[in-house]
Amino acid sequence: MVQAVALARNEEGIGAALGILKQQFGERFQTGAAIREQHGHTTTWIVNQPPDGVVFAHSTQEVADTVKICAAHKVPIIPFGTGTSLEGHVNAPAGGISIDVSQMDKVLEVNAGDLDCRVQPGVTRMALNTHLRDQGLFFPIDPGADASIGGMAATRASGTNAVRYGTMKDNVLSLEVVMPNGEVIRTASRARKSSAGYDLTRLMVGSEGTLGIITEVTLRLQGIPEAMSAASCSFPSVEAACETVMAVIQYGLPVARIELLDALVVKAVNSYSKLSLPETPLLLLEFHGSDASVAEQAETFGALADEFGGTGYAATTTAEERTQLWQARHDAYWAMLALRPGCKAVATDVCVPISKLAEAVVAVNAKAEEIGLIAPIVGHAGDGNFHASVLIDMDDKDEVARAEIFVSWLADLAIALGGTCTGEHGIGQGKRPYLIKELSGAVDVMVAIKRALDPDGIMNPGKIFS
Structure with a gap:
């Protein structure tokens, strides 16, 4: 396996967070070796770097509560959907807590007349299209793997239909995101266009869990072709x-x-x-x-x-x-x-x-x-x-x-x-050396945004940037 750079661990903070999370989540907080290794699993050749514990979240509030605990103790947080990412995105190079949102898998709302829907991040693309089929609708982004919608948004996924329907950045209308301090924000409304301030939706789409954790996604849909x-x-x-x-x-x-x-x-x-x-x-x-x-x-x-x-x-x-x-x-x-x-x-x-x-x-x-x-x-x-x-x-x-x-x-x-x-x-761990070659000074702007939103560097550290 190709070695991944290990980052400094906050042993005291991690120990404190493990105790609090175990008390709060009971059986939905796991520290067994097999579970941890599965959540550090990477489908590429980068070495596995497991987290110290895994929270199986059921709601936005539970994600926010976990983030607040980790933020208080400066403990790294790594979001996890289905684990199909290819560049070491779910590895934990500094240890920390994996927040598994796979059980947040409900389709919350379908607005057939507006051709949009609102889903939790653990909904997979195949499950979503099965749910939509009877209404004559479908979600066109198809990366091949049955990835989670939250993960697809986080990595700005694409796929076989992109030539006609675009990529995730073209099909996400709004996001609900838990920020590094545990605050919950919504990046936009369901409107098809807006001139209201910075485009935070596009900022979060493709941020690979380094700026926040996606807990709801509002998607643009298409009618099933005749x-x-x-x-x-x-x-x-x-x-x-x-x-x-x-x-x-x-x-x-x-x-x-x-x-x-x-x-x-x-x-x-x-x-x-x-x-x-x-x-x-x-x-x-x-x-x-x-x-x-x-x-x-x-x-x-x-x-x-x-x-x-x-x-x-x-x-x-x-x-x-x-x-x-x-x-x-x-x-x-x-x-x-x-x-x-x-x-x-x-x-x-x-x-x-x-x-x-x-x-x-x-x-x-x-x-x-x-x-x-x-x-x-x-x-x-x-x-x-x-x-x-x-x-x-x-x-x-x-x-x-x-x-x-x-x-x-x-x-x-x-x-x-x-x-x-x-x-x-995406960049993850595997493509980090090439980002500066490609974008040069623009990377400094990205780093400035990262530091402003996540000053303690707890959101998916070691990804995108060194």
């Missing part, structure tokens, strides 16, 4: 697939999803999901709208793909076939693991301008081959965001070292191309 069509198209090269994506965006085709799978991923998906796709670079697409508009979009894409050598183009409106195709995409992580049994997949993401996507993906394939790594690529190609999943034998120190070089090189490449070191995974 018709949906899924499609796949193979290409002779990654360049041809990426040039097609650029043509689609420039043409203004309102595609809902457009995903890139390189040849290695297609091979893995075929084996894992029992498909028979040509083992060349592939685009998976989805079109939303009326029956007529969906048919027109599919036809237009087919014509564009032809110009770049696209073959085997096939579209379907059958729900079962659409589900099979997208389930295969969501299972790509597990499929890639099967390419090298016994190894770990370290997923890293970057995002570049659409015009630079082909250059970036080709360079990544070449770099992986040059240093002897297997690094299949999948991407939310419609917005220039892609993931390289490096398959590593974690017992091979030389291979781990080469993988670290590769991940660092990839972040630097994206920044040099006018992009970002992370399109949707």
Whole structure:
């Protein structure tokens, strides 16, 4: 595992807080090793740094009470949703208390006429869409994992639908947040726009638990489209697939999803999901709208793909076939693991301008081959965001070292191309070295905000900043 920097511990404060929290929460405060390790769990290669205790909160008031206790004793606080974050966000480098909000999982209000809803942070995206389905509504952000809404807001998540529906920052109307002193604030109203003061909602979305703990989220919803069509198209090269994506965006085709799978991923998906796709670079697409508009979009894409050598183009409106195709995409992580049994997949993401996507993906394939790594690529190609999943034998120190070089090189490449070191995974612990390279002096402004709101540095310390 890659080592994470440990921070100084406040042993006296932690000991005092543990005693108070045990008395206040009883069985809903746990200090067992297994529970603590699970709440320090990270799905990347960063070493586990467990908290000293875990509070299972049931309400905003309980979160606020816990924060006040920790603030009084200057004890670190780490929010926890479902634990699917990828950059060490839930680790506790200075120890402290994990506040698990997974049992705060109620849909509090649905305003169908206004296309919005209010939920607790532990509601997962799949549970929310199941709840909304009978009202003809859905929440479009789909990061792949069945993540919690609170966690998705905290990490500014994105996913396969971002090209049409945007990311979390575009779909969160308001937040209820417990601040580092235990005060509860609401960042905005349900109104679709406002000029009332600073945009605190956008400040909190993507703050990764370093400024406060999200306890309610008001979300923008969409109507379930009248018709949906899924499609796949193979290409002779990654360049041809990426040039097609650029043509689609420039043409203004309102595609809902457009995903890139390189040849290695297609091979893995075929084996894992029992498909028979040509083992060349592939685009998976989805079109939303009326029956007529969906048919027109599919036809237009087919014509564009032809110009770049696209073959085997096939579209379907059958729900079962659409589900099979997208389930295969969501299972790509597990499929890639099967390419090298016994190894770990370290997923890293970057995002570049659409015009630079082909250059970036080709360079990544070449770099992986040059240093002897297997690094299949999948991407939310419609917005220039892609993931390289490096398959590593974690017992091979030389291979781990080469993988670290590769991940660092990839972040630097994206920044040099006018992009970002992370399109949707967030900074956490893993991407901290690249934030200053990307934003330079703007990081000083972020640090000033952090110090102003959290002067004792108790909110998720060691994340985003050193």
